[in-house]
Amino acid sequence: MRQLRIDLSKCDAGRATCQHECESSCAEKVFKLNDPAMAALHIRELADGSGQAVLCDQCGDCVVVCPTEALSRNKLGVVVIDKKVCVGCYMCMGFCEKEIFERNPQWTEPYKCISCGICVKACPHAALEMVDVPQPPYRIL
Amino acid sequence: MSQFVFDPTKVMDIDFTQRTQYLEGLEAIKAAHKVLKEIAFTPSLPDKGYTNRTLYVNVGTLEVKEKPVTQQMKDVFIGGRGFGLWHLWNAVKPTTRWNDPENEIIISPGPVAGITQYAGTGKSLVVSLSPQTDIPIDSNVGGYFGPLLKFSGFDALEIQGKSDRDLIVFIDGQKGIIRIEEAPEEPVDSHVLAEVLTHMYAENEADRVNISVVCTGAAAEHSLIGMLNFSWWDLRRGCIRLKQAGRGGIGTVFRNKRIRALVCRGPQVKGDLNHVADYETIAKTGVKYHKEIRENDPHQCMMRRNGTAHIVEIMDAYDLLPTHNFQYGSHPDTHKIDSQYWQSRCTQQTVDGCWYGCSMACAKGADGLEVKTGPYKGHTVTVDGPEYENAAGLGSNCGVFDPDYLLELNFYCDTYGICTITYGTLTAFVMECYQRGILNKERTGGLEMNWGNAEADLEMMHQMARGEGFGLIAGQGVKKMKEHFIKHGWGDPQLINDIGMENKGLEYSQYMSKESLAQQGGYALTNKGPQHDEAWLIFMDMVNKQIPTFEDKAEALYYFPLFRTWFGLNGFCKLPWNDVVPSDNAKQPEAHKIPEHVQNYVDIFSATTGIKIDKDELIVQSARVYNFQRIFNIRMGKGLRKDDHAPFRALGPVTTEEYLSRQERYDKQIADEMGLDPTAMSLEEKMAAHRKWRQGRYEQLTDAVYKRRGWTPNGVPTLERLKELGLDVFPEVVDVVKLHL
Numbered sequence: 012m013r014q015l016r017i018d019l020s021k022c023d024a025g026r027a028t029c030q031h032e033c034e035s036s037c038a039e040k041v042f043k044l045n046d047p048a049m050a051a052l053h054i055r056e057l058a059d060g061s062g063q064a065v066l067c068d069q070c071g072d073c074v075v076v077c078p079t080e081a082l083s084r085n086k087l088g089v090v091v092i093d094k095k096v097c098v099g100c101y102m103c104m105g106f107c108e109k110e111i112f113e114r115n116p117q118w119t120e121p122y123k124c125i126s127c128g129i130c131v132k133a134c135p136h137a138a139l140e141m142v143d144v145p146q147p148p149y150r151i152l
Numbered sequence: 153m154s155q156f157v158f159d160p161t162k163v164m165d166i167d168f169t170q171r172t173q174y175l176e177g178l179e180a181i182k183a184a185h186k187v188l189k190e191i192a193f194t195p196s197l198p199d200k201g202y203t204n205r206t207l208y209v210n211v212g213t214l215e216v217k218e219k220p221v222t223q224q225m226k227d228v229f230i231g232g233r234g235f236g237l238w239h240l241w242n243a244v245k246p247t248t249r250w251n252d253p254e255n256e257i258i259i260s261p262g263p264v265a266g267i268t269q270y271a272g273t274g275k276s277l278v279v280s281l282s283p284q285t286d287i288p289i290d291s292n293v294g295g296y297f298g299p300l301l302k303f304s305g306f307d308a309l310e311i312q313g314k315s316d317r318d319l320i321v322f323i324d325g326q327k328g329i330i331r332i333e334e335a336p337e338e339p340v341d342s343h344v345l346a347e348v349l350t351h352m353y354a355e356n357e358a359d360r361v362n363i364s365v366v367c368t369g370a371a372a373e374h375s376l377i378g379m380l381n382f383s384w385w386d387l388r389r390g391c392i393r394l395k396q397a398g399r400g401g402i403g404t405v406f407r408n409k410r411i412r413a414l415v416c417r418g419p420q421v422k423g424d425l426n427h428v429a430d431y432e433t434i435a436k437t438g439v440k441y442h443k444e445i446r447e448n449d450p451h452q453c454m455m456r457r458n459g460t461a462h463i464v465e466i467m468d469a470y471d472l473l474p475t476h477n478f479q480y481g482s483h484p485d486t487h488k489i490d491s492q493y494w495q496s497r498c499t500q501q502t503v504d505g506c507w508y509g510c511s512m513a514c515a516k517g518a519d520g521l522e523v524k525t526g527p528y529k530g531h532t533v534t535v536d537g538p539e540y541e542n543a544a545g546l547g548s549n550c551g552v553f554d555p556d557y558l559l560e561l562n563f564y565c566d567t568y569g570i571c572t573i574t575y576g577t578l579t580a581f582v583m584e585c586y587q588r589g590i591l592n593k594e595r596t597g598g599l600e601m602n603w604g605n606a607e608a609d610l611e612m613m614h615q616m617a618r619g620e621g622f623g624l625i626a627g628q629g630v631k632k633m634k635e636h637f638i639k640h641g642w643g644d645p646q647l648i649n650d651i652g653m654e655n656k657g658l659e660y661s662q663y664m665s666k667e668s669l670a671q672q673g674g675y676a677l678t679n680k681g682p683q684h685d686e687a688w689l690i691f692m693d694m695v696n697k698q699i700p701t702f703e704d705k706a707e708a709l710y711y712f713p714l715f716r717t718w719f720g721l722n723g724f725c726k727l728p729w730n731d732v733v734p735s736d737n738a739k740q741p742e743a744h745k746i747p748e749h750v751q752n753y754v755d756i757f758s759a760t761t762g763i764k765i766d767k768d769e770l771i772v773q774s775a776r777v778y779n780f781q782r783i784f785n786i787r788m789g790k791g792l793r794k795d796d797h798a799p800f801r802a803l804g805p806v807t808t809e810e811y812l813s814r815q816e817r818y819d820k821q822i823a824d825e826m827g828l829d830p831t832a833m834s835l836e837e838k839m840a841a842h843r844k845w846r847q848g849r850y851e852q853l854t855d856a857v858y859k860r861r862g863w864t865p866n867g868v869p870t871l872e873r874l875k876e877l878g879l880d881v882f883p884e885v886v887d888v889v890k891l892h893l
Contacts, residue, residue, distance in 0.1 A: 075501070075503075076503065076511070078387070078503045078505055078508050078509070078510075079387065079508070080387055080388075097423075098421045098422060098508045098509070099268055099422065099423020099424065100268040100269060100423075100438070100509030101438050101442060101509070102442050102511050104439045104442065105438075105440075105441070105442020105443045105445065105446055105511060106442060106446045106511070108446075114435065114439075116431075116432060119422060120423065149501070151158075151160050151163075151501055152446075152456070
């Protein structure tokens, strides 16, 4: 299963040496949204100066709760949304413990990280990487 | 008491995709259909929750027409149950009875119904003149029919007339066609019929989620307790599921009209088919609520694991679980049917909402049940739940503590189209009559109706479905059974009346109200009869002691029936209101009202319709419909104080065994509450004192409640109250009231 990971020791959460190209490239290139706040990953600077990343680890909890089977794993094990069958119920958003789902007020369907790797390429510090990890079993939620 | 912890390793290993299939004869069944009428209509989506059209179908004359939903209807009646009552009022006369052609069945989902972002928003409200009570009955039911009807173009479906042959009414909201088809070869029972019709009317596999079937079953034809099943397609299981409009016999009306099924094929559901006024507010409120379920449900009610059956053991612990026809409140075998058992028996890895977006997901399913009796003996079936009411009504109240038999009783009630609550209470009455010699083997035609005899219980139900034997008598319900037994001189009339748990002709639902005066009123001071959906006050009253005085109880019996009525005006389910609560709820003022959730409802209504309301206006909206329904009852010959009396079993101990089983409690009440000395009294004297005290305070409560509701001491809404609510614009309504002032 393809999973996005971050090494926070390399990441510049405080934007001293980068502009969070990971977020802007995700928003613009993947979701065609001209607003880094709408990216499917987020890097935040905490009060103590350390960084915090909001990343989808493709755990599959959202697949379990989706009533329409709009969420499923693709061949790489990545959880993707089929917008055609999504009914915009947002149970995926509410049940995601990492709160990685995004919602654009223009669309009724939410969206999420698809482990495409664009952010990995955009990061000037090589803090992000795409790894292959075993798929966890689905949980009862 | 401590709550059970869910252990996933204990969930039974049952393949939830396996069950008996019924599609073999589908083509022949379809070929036998004959189109009697087909008309085209223009499908439309709602605007701010309303399509502004009602679909009227007369199954006798085959007339099909659209009627406008007027601004006045929306202002006064909102939708759902309000629309149903308004249409019914206009359709019937005071002399109309349930089986007259002019009686209607109205199905209306309400303006909010069909949003997908908040839990419990797919409800349909069904209204008709009840065969059991002769007054309007309303029932709140899940499944997809209501939302799909609205997304096809109609805020309500009004069905009138009587056919001389079996019919299906098909509403195709994708193609804009309404078709009435003669359906002579259809299977009768719901789990088969809904499956066959879903496959028949879906154009392909992906289309099955767009189909919902309303149907009933064999027992609805031979009893007065028929209910309606509303279906939806369960994607994970690959089968139809059913939710029930249970109370009051609407399924009996349905079959009396010779309707075999209503089928709606709606458009594919998307996130905003209601075209709400403020989508952002609904989206944000929905996500907030889903999070609350995720965080709090596992350590609060565990609705996602148990459904409503989570309260079986709680009721037992507080002596509130109806046992042996409401004689007792607990039983040593309750552990066999408690939530720990059901969370291992129900399938857990599926999605169990009865409409999209229901994160509470209480529509649990027990798969892989091998049926042991009746026409489906040997079949493998999926059964709903059981819900709490079924575990208590079919289970403890009849002394049935074998979970497989309980599931089978639940399965047959559902597929035969009879109300589980009603069937549970009437069977409990039959069993107590059997215990006390009012009935015997000769009078039941050989059925040994001993406590816990599930096989005899099932056989009585099969008789009901076949229309034969004692099942026919039982299927008339408790009220008519009481009359029958008394007429035949089978027992002491007072005892029979005391233990027959009905009010207005409707059987009690499954809570012991003896020690909760507020719940006694919550049951009998109702519009449709003793159903807990109007006011469930037991915990507030008896356990949490939040409403100690008569005035407090009267206030609760003013507020909660109105608050709960509102769910039915809009297409909401009640459960997400208080079966999970925000973490800080206890710290809020008026915590028992769950203020954050009330605000959610205010926000969602305003955001859907664009009409800004607050929590007080919410109550006024309900009060209009609630008082209108009360006046409707009066118009039909009930709805007065005499109709709000409760059987004594609901108020206190009827028999010496009951008294002695809780003697300490009852003796203490004689000393503390009545100021008498129980040690100086005989058992008979103590029981007589209790009867006098309990009946007296029930009358006192009735006075306080009527006063708070703005009614006369006879239970009639005053002209001032009508004016306050704006109901005085309807001269017919005012005329009914004037006759009783």
